[in-house]
Amino acid sequence: MHLLSTPSNNVGQLNTSPNMALASLSQGGDEGSESSTVQVTELLRAIPGIDVLSRLIDIDPMTLSRAARIDYLSALERQSSWLQAAMQRAIVAVAGEEPSQAENMWTGIDESEREDVASALRLSGSTAQMRIDVARTLINHLPNVCSALAVGDISPAVATVIARESASAIRDGLSPLAIFSIEQKALSYAEFHTPAQVANNVRTALAKIAPEEFESAVTTATDARRVSCYRESDGMSTIVAILPAVDAQLVMAAIEALVIDSSDDARSMDMKRADALTQLATQVLQQSQSEVRPHRRPITINVTVDLPTLLGLAENPGQLAGYGAIPASLARSLASDAQWKRFITDPSTGALLDFGRESYEPPQALVDFLLARDRTCRFPGCRAPARLADIDHAQSWEEGGSTSAQNLGALCRRHHRLKTHGGWKLASKLDGSCTWTSPEGKEYFVPARDALEAV
Numbered sequence: 001m002h003l004l005s006t007p008s009n010n011v012g013q014l015n016t017s018p019n020m021a022l023a024s025l026s027q028g029g030d031e032g033s034e035s036s037t038v039q040v041t042e043l044l045r046a047i048p049g050i051d052v053l054s055r056l057i058d059i060d061p062m063t064l065s066r067a068a069r070i071d072y073l074s075a076l077e078r079q080s081s082w083l084q085a086a087m088q089r090a091i092v093a094v095a096g097e098e099p100s101q102a103e104n105m106w107t108g109i110d111e112s113e114r115e116d117v118a119s120a121l122r123l124s125g126s127t128a129q130m131r132i133d134v135a136r137t138l139i140n141h142l143p144n145v146c147s148a149l150a151v152g153d154i155s156p157a158v159a160t161v162i163a164r165e166s167a168s169a170i171r172d173g174l175s176p177l178a179i180f181s182i183e184q185k186a187l188s189y190a191e192f193h194t195p196a197q198v199a200n201n202v203r204t205a206l207a208k209i210a211p212e213e214f215e216s217a218v219t220t221a222t223d224a225r226r227v228s229c230y231r232e233s234d235g236m237s238t239i240v241a242i243l244p245a246v247d248a249q250l251v252m253a254a255i256e257a258l259v260i261d262s263s264d265d266a267r268s269m270d271m272k273r274a275d276a277l278t279q280l281a282t283q284v285l286q287q288s289q290s291e292v293r294p295h296r297r298p299i300t301i302n303v304t305v306d307l308p309t310l311l312g313l314a315e316n317p318g319q320l321a322g323y324g325a326i327p328a329s330l331a332r333s334l335a336s337d338a339q340w341k342r343f344i345t346d347p348s349t350g351a352l353l354d355f356g357r358e359s360y361e362p363p364q365a366l367v368d369f370l371l372a373r374d375r376t377c378r379f380p381g382c383r384a385p386a387r388l389a390d391i392d393h394a395q396s397w398e399e400g401g402s403t404s405a406q407n408l409g410a411l412c413r414r415h416h417r418l419k420t421h422g423g424w425k426l427a428s429k430l431d432g433s434c435t436w437t438s439p440e441g442k443e444y445f446v447p448a449r450d451a452l453e454a455v
Contacts, residue, residue, distance in 0.1 A: 036059050036060075036063060036064055036068070037064055037065055037068040039055065039059065040056075040059060040064065040068050040071045040072050040075060041068070041071060043055055043056055043075050044071045044072075044074055044075040044078070047151055047152075048078050048079050048081065048082035048150070048151060048152045049082065052075075052079065053079045053082075056072070056075055056076060056079065059072065061073075077152070077155060078151075078152025079152070080155075080156065081149050081150070081151075081152045081153075081154065081155055081156055081159075082149075082150055082151070082152055084149060084156040084159070085146060085149040085150035086150075087135075088134070088135040088138050088139055088146065088149075089135075089139060091117060091131055091132055091135040092132075092135050092136055092139045092140075094113065094116055094117055094120070095110065095113040095114070095116070095117055095132045095135070095136070096113060097136065097139070097140060098136070099136075100112070100113055110129060110132060111414075111418060111422050112418070112422055112423065112424075112438070112439055113132065114128050114129045114132060115128070115379075115418060115422075115424070115438065116438060116440065116442075117131060117132060118380070118381055119380050119381065119436075119438065119442065119444050120442075122380070122381055123381055124381050124382060124383060125379075125381070125382060125414065125415075133163075133164075133167060134159075134160050134163045134164060134167075137163040137164075137166070137167045137170060138159060138163050141166075141170050141179060142162065142163060142166070142179070142183055144180070144183045144184070144187065145159050145162050145163070145183055145186070145187065146159075148187055153187070154187065154190050155195070157195040158186075158190045158195050158198050160195070161195045161196075161198055161199040161202070162182075162183070162186045162190075162198065162199075162202055164199075165199050165202040165203055165206070166179070166182055166202055166206065168216070168217035168220045168221065169206050169210055169214065169216070169217050171220075172216045172217065172220075174206075174210055175210075178209050178210050181205070181209055182202060182205050182206065182209065185201065185202075185205045186198055186201060186202050186205070189201045222244050224242065225242055225243050225244060225247075226241075226242050227239065227240070227241045227242070228240045228242075235326050235327065235330070254280060255273050255276045255277055255280070256273070256276075257276075258276035258279055258280065259272045259273055259276050303318050303319065303320055303326070303331055303334050304318060304319040304372075304451055305318035305319070305328070305331040305332075309328045309331065309332070310331070310332065312332070314328070315328045316328060317331070318330070318331025318334075319451070362391060362403050362408060366403070366404075366405065366408070367391060369405060370386070370391060370405065370408055370409060370410060371386045371387060371410065372451070373405070373431075373432045373448075373449065373451075374386045374389075374409055374410040374432055374449065375410075375449055376389075376410070376449075377389050377410055377411050377412040377415055378409045378410060378411060378415075378426075378428075378432070378434050378446055379411065379412070379415040379418075379436065379446075380436060380444045380446055382412060382415060384412035384415075386410035388412070389410040389411055389412045389413070389416075390410070390411050390412070390413060390416045391408055391409075391410065392408065392409060392410070392411040392416050392419070393407055393408060394407050394408070394409060394426045394427065394428035394434065395407055395428075396420075405430055406428060406429060406430040407428060408428075409428055409432065409434065422439070423438075423439035424436060424437065424438055424439065425437040429448075431448040432448045432449060433445070433446060433447050433448040434446050
């Protein structure tokens with residue numbers, strides 16, 4: 001039995017006009033503003049639902065007093081919680097209440113379901129899987145958290161951390177009584193604390209209530225250790241390492257060992273630590289470059305820049321593979337100590353046409369062309385770098401597919417297997433664009449990549 005319930009009103013009936021609402025409020029002057037303030041206070045206390053949301057949308061927050069605007073923001077957040085409660089049920093409806101089982105040795109758990117959610121919501125596969133896991137935990141095991149989310153008592157972020165922190169212990173057989181206790185402690189604690197604090201509270205409660213399950217959860221989490229890179233603005237990126245606590249301390253100790261603290265160094269300690277991490281990675285690559293050669297090429301950092309910018313006649317940004325735009329000055333600086341290859345692109349679309357050089361195994365020139373053209377896996381939303389991907393025949397070699405630029409492209413190993421064994425179909429074009437068709441018949445178009453734009 002699930003305690004999640006939502007009003008019977010149809011969300012599709014929402015049809016308001018912000019301009020009309022603004023005009024109506026403006027005519028009322030101070031009296032209208034005072035009336036709206038009272039209305040916001042009432043709506044903040046109301047149980048979320050389509051009627052409450054419609055009334056909130058009819059109010060222009062710019063006409064409210066400062067205090068009322070804060071209440072308005074809080075009221076909208078409660079509506080967001082209600083919508084997210086419905087979203088959890090929708091995700092489970094698509095992905096199923098329980099994980100699907102691997103059909104053969106080439107597929108994994110939730111292989112097709114994950115891609116359905118990822119493609120529909122324009123998410124990466126890993127993000128879609130996290131959304132599925134959270135939704136299943138909430139719907140199947142945490143009814144009180146679902147109810148609190150549906151009535152706006154907790155935020156979606158709080159519901160997510162409760163689900164994530166308790167998921168492993170639940171999978172390992174945490175008793176219903178223990179689950180209920182975790183829910184009650186977390187919900188009462190959430191009223192005055194942030195999601196991060198709630199997460200710590202849940203971890204502590206699990207360690208006390210079910211120490212064996214907690215230890216099992218730690219073991220399972222260790223198997224999920226990973227390192228990810230996320231693009232930021234202004235030529236920066238964020239590297240996130242999810243490591244066992246002991247390993248994380250070891251990494252930090254290595255970084256700290258390379259930090260040299262001197263009074264004449266203008267760098268901050270954070271800058272020194274960042275530079276030390278880069279120094280460690282540089283040393284490793286210098287030692288192993290001759291041994292590690294993905295796609296027959298040594299490890300490289302690839303930058304694409306147009307010829308006028310390279311010659312100093314323009315200031316167009318360069319494109320750093322795996323990141324995106326970097327300043328023209330930085331691209332020219334990198335060019336001063338680099339090996340360059342000529343690209344020819346379509347002047348109207350920017351799509352890569354020729355790499356400069358013209359069996360089943362593609363020749364090195366064609367491999368180089370495909371890596372430069374695709375840059376990432378060609379599945380919708382996947383950003384796995386092409387340099388670590390497989391070179392795949394869209395139409396298989398056995399079925400008459402040619403080893404050509406039109407029929408070849410980069411696919412990460414998971415999406416390569418999904419295409420070969422998971423029922424997904426791929427139609428490829430010469431410019432690198434392609435159309436995927438899911439086992440359910442849904443089509444997703446992936447356009448060609450402009451060689452001078454981020455992917």
